[in-house]
Amino acid sequence: MDVLQYYGIDWLAMVLTFLAIWQIGNKNKAGFYLMICGNTSWIGVGYLTDSIAMIIANVIFLLMNIRAIVKWSKPEELSEN
Known part of the structure; x- marks a missing residue:
């Protein structure tokens, strides 16, 4: 098996996904941006495979x-109780 078969995109996708989950767990919106980058990387791996x-x-x-x-991004609506 060729080590460069996926050009490291699979490793990048994995790291981005783990970082994204960590950030979302910390309630940091940046996690969603990281996950989008991870998703595009996984799409690339899907294409290559x-x-x-x-x-x-x-x-x-x-x-x-x-x-x-x-x-x-939307402000929370206040409920009238």
Whole structure:
């Protein structure tokens, strides 16, 4: 197996995903941006491995992260109790 088969994109995707989860766990919105970078990296790995499932899953995850950024950017509505 060629060590450069995925050009390190798989390692980059893994590191970005772990960092993103760590940041989101710390309630830091930057985690969603890191996860989007991780998703695009995983899409690249999916392309290199001809894995349509990996590509589709990470496009959906990417869209969910964009949704999270939008929702976290809106000020919280005050409930009238």
